[in-house]
Amino acid sequence: MSGSKYENRKLDRALGTDSAIGADWRWVSPGEKPLALTGLPWFRQDGAYRRLPVRPAYPLRPEVDRLANFPTGVQIRLRTDSPKLAVRVELAGPSGAYTMTPAVQCGVDCYLGGPGEQRYVSTSRFDPEASAYESLLFENKGDGMKDITLYLPLYQGVKDIAIGVAPSAELHRFPAFADSRKVIIYGTSIVHGAAASRPGMAYPNMLSRRIPLEFVSLAFSGNARGEKELALLAAEIDHPGLLVLDYEGNVLSFESLVETLPAFIRTYRQAWPEVPILVLSQIRMAKEAFDPELRRERERRLALQRNIVERFRLAGDANVHFQSGKDLLGDDYEECSADSVHPSDLGYRRMSDALLPVFERLLGL
Amino acid sequence: MSGSKYENRKLDRALGTDSAIGADWRWVSPGEKPLALTGLPWFRQDGAYRRLPVRPAYPLRPEVDRLANFPTGVQIRLRTDSPKLAVRVELAGPSGAYTMTPAVQCGVDCYLGGPGEQRYVSTSRFDPEASAYESLLFENKGDGMKDITLYLPLYQGVKDIAIGVAPSAELHRFPAFADSRKVIIYGTSIVHGAAASRPGMAYPNMLSRRIPLEFVSLAFSGNARGEKELALLAAEIDHPGLLVLDYEGNVLSFESLVETLPAFIRTYRQAWPEVPILVLSQIRMAKEAFDPELRRERERRLALQRNIVERFRLAGDANVHFQSGKDLLGDDYEECSADSVHPSDLGYRRMSDALLPVFERLLGL
Known part of the structure; x- marks a missing residue:
């Protein structure tokens, strides 16, 4: 049987799957x-x-x-x-x-x-x-x-x-939420939970166990490009308590971020003038450790997003906020990755730990 | 193409695999x-x-x-x-x-x-x-x-x-090790690295990046039962610097641990009278959180292993040591697991952090 596809299940029952449950x-x-x-x-x-x-x-x-x-x-x-x-x-x-x-x-x-x-x-x-x-x-x-x-x-x-x-x-009924507000997170495969070990370990799911509100994940692995349609659909969701925009990793260019981010915020603002919006820049991906060009580009995008948020605030919208993703994973950020791009549970847990106080503050919890 | 097996690779290129490398x-x-x-x-x-x-x-x-x-x-x-x-x-x-x-x-x-x-x-x-x-x-x-x-x-x-x-x-040549001693770890699927996200995240591999010595993993997923043959084979490995016995999780009964652990140590001692031996009891598995019987059995096995080590020490062998696995993962140990039994990268990292000073002390580093 050597070389069989499921050999490790036969060798170690703890790695096996369920038979019929009766x-x-x-x-x-x-x-x-x-x-x-x-x-x-x-x-x-x-x-x-x-x-x-x-x-x-x-x-x-x-x-x-x-x-x-x-x-x-x-x-x-x-x-x-x-x-x-x-x-x-x-x-x-x-x-x-x-x-x-x-x-x-x-x-x-x-x-x-x-x-x-x-x-x-x-x-x-x-x-x-x-x-x-x-x-x-x-x-x-x-x-x-x-x-x-x-x-x-x-x-x-x-x-x-x-x-x-x-x-x-x-x-x-499961015990009720603290109130009817929803936490809505729009983003990439990292919001989607790629490379977590199991569903509960996506970072929005982790945070939902620590913040007693309904979470809505608008994650579109590889395809969160800040399209206006998504801003319009996000705006259809009632009782928003916080909108998080964590989609930098999926934009096709710097220019696309220049174009889509202010537009996304403005579109959402037409429906919800007061809801806190958090712009979250990208975490450090493992592959930037040996790629100065990638690091510079991430820093450039970080500064852009910070500036865009600052402009909204200067224009009088104090409920648009910025959080750098740069330090969420710590100094050994590459070790937090399953595949040089996506965090493993180790990385998602660090993201969740770092984002919890930020979310709580914006939600007034 | 909805429902295709590799749909997520088509939808997100970052989840794809290599084509020919040329x-x-x-x-x-x-x-x-x-x-x-x-x-x-x-x-x-x-x-x-x-x-x-x-x-x-x-x-x-x-x-x-x-x-x-x-x-x-x-x-x-x-x-x-x-x-x-x-x-x-x-x-x-x-x-x-x-x-x-x-x-x-x-x-x-x-x-x-x-x-x-x-x-x-x-x-x-x-x-x-x-x-x-x-x-x-x-x-x-x-x-x-x-x-x-x-x-x-x-x-x-x-x-x-x-x-x-x-x-x-x-x-x-890669830079030489600190010296020729080897760290040998005998154990279960948890030593083997089951449910890590990638090979480098097995806990012996993590520790090998922090301790400049050769590591030898004698991990046999589901099948580390403390057999005498394995003690004899472990004893064949030259330049041992530390032998770790982390096999509790695979024994078939309490009695089997009573029988095999002292025998394994004695067999190894015949070849290597002085090499530090570390007996590591089992980490808390996620499934014990809601199973008092499982918890009691783990505590009973922990006490047994501590006692066996103590008896060797009382008999004059000061180089047999015990480390409880109980607190290696922290209070939220169940969250460190990929499948209720095996740690994810999050759990393996915590094990590595907790074991590093123990290994260093026993190796005199």
């Missing part, structure tokens, strides 16, 4: 009350696990249109006395990325605990070549009430998902 | 001087990328025999003025694990810099379904002398590997 389940849909489904502003309208409208009023590039089907940042929250929990997922396709685990692309992460106290329990386990799976998230946890947060897959479409509980289990 | 290369073997190949004590004898002898004098369980072909901890070190570097790898099979990236299973990590100053540059990029690949690690880095460290794949056999440099490049 019967004796009641399956509920995340759209059903009292479950809460967050991060999908258009779900009530469209009924789809999609982060933009199914038929947006503005034309989208095909890449953005497709990436909107990857439910990064989307969470299912519930309270239940079920001693066990499972998930049944129908994906648009299997996993297969090079620097990503099947788990982060197509898996569901399960946390237990109330707001701000969520602790990681497990990730769904499945055949990496499967497009549909059932997986046990926990069992034998007793009949006490449990607050549950589930994170949906970051890099694959979800056609359908159901949550399995014991047939007699009660379902209740 | 001609104009000189290919050298890691076994050729002046390259240094570390972590393979039997390479000079057998000529194979295998961490145990091809024909060991003691019978091995088939799982251990096969896992010895996964070259975790193995490094190639060289100094060259080549402005570019590539790798050509022939694997025993493709990747395919569920909680692991193809990169960590089958990839090669490249670091630049002298001992103690190595900085991550890149990981080889390849089709996750490929069993052989060529990949560019860097280019256009100038003609200056560069110290290069390459880490071999953690979870797949390597039948052959060659390093590509510019045809006219000079090859020299």
Whole structure:
């Protein structure tokens, strides 16, 4: 059997996947009350696990249109006395990325605990070549009430998902958010969570466990170019508490940032004159350590974004803010990367630690 | 193309893999001087990328025999003025694990810099379904002398590997180690590096960048059971500076630890009466957070290992040491895990930070 594709699963059972989870389940849909489904502003309208409208009023590039089907940042929250929990997922396709685990692309992460106290329990386990799976998230946890947060897959479409509980289990609402405001983050693959080890480790998901508000991830891996259509769609999201623009890494040129950033802010401002907007410049990518040209270009873009924000503030808009991404990862920033571009969990955790006080201040928490 | 297996690579080029790297290369073997190949004590004898002898004098369980072909901890070190570097790898099979990236299973990590100053540059990029690949690690880095460290794949056999440099490049020895002593670590999938994002992030590999000695990883994912044969093979490795026993997680029972740990130490002691031995108890696995029984069992095993070490010390062997793994990951230990069992880069980095002063003290550094 030497050389078999799944050899390491045979050699170490702890690396294996779930077999069939058996019967004796009641399956509920995340759209059903009292479950809460967050991060999908258009779900009530469209009924789809999609982060933009199914038929947006503005034309989208095909890449953005497709990436909107990857439910990064989307969470299912519930309270239940079920001693066990499972998930049944129908994906648009299997996993297969090079620097990503099947788990982060197509898996569901399960946390237990109330707001701000969520602790990681497990990730769904499945055949990496499967497009549909059932997986046990926990069992034998007793009949006490449990607050549950589930994170949906970051890099694959979800056609359908159901949550399995014991047939007699009660379902209740997860404890409410601090208020109705939403934290909206528009950005690149780094917002999207590329190269995190599992869905809960995307940095917006990490922050959502530390800030008791709904988060909406408008991350479009490789394709966050600051298009006006996205500003218009972001402006459709009600109860905004903070809009973060972390899209520098995807612009095609310096000039494109010159053009899109002020326009994006102005477009959003027409709908929401007061909502805090945070412009976040790019983190240091590992590959800049040995590339002075790349470093200079990042510094140049950093200064540009700082200046753009300063101009808004001088013009009287005190609610536009700038945060440099330069030092978020620390001096050994290249060690925080999984692939010389994207952070691993180590890097995302450092981003989350550094951004938490910034977000809290802008949200008045 | 919606739902295509490699959709995310099409949507975001930064997630893609290498195409052909072209001609104009000189290919050298890691076994050729002046390259240094570390972590393979039997390479000079057998000529194979295998961490145990091809024909060991003691019978091995088939799982251990096969896992010895996964070259975790193995490094190639060289100094060259080549402005570019590539790798050509022939694997025993493709990747395919569920909680692991193809990169960590089958990839090669490249670091630049002298001992103690190595900085991550890149990981080889390849089709996750490929069993052989060529990949560019860097280019256009100038003609200056560069110290290069390459880490071999953690979870797949390597039948052959060659390093590509510019045809006219000079090859020299990487700067020497502080001395000839080796740090030998025997252990589980956590020593093996399961769920790290890339090869350089296994904790022995991290520590090898901070301690200027050769490291030998005797990690056997799921199969480090403290067998006498492994103690005998570990004792065959010359110039030991420190032997670490981090295998608690793989024993089948408490009784098996009672039986194997003193025997392993005594067997090793017959060959090496003075070499420091560090017994490291298990880190807290994420799944113990909601499982008091698991926590109690880990605490019981911790006390056992501490007691066994204490008995050796009372009997006059002051060079047997104990380190609790309990607090290595911190209070939010579950967040350090990729899959509820194995650490992600976040967890491995915390292990490395906590173990560095312990290793340094025992090595007298």
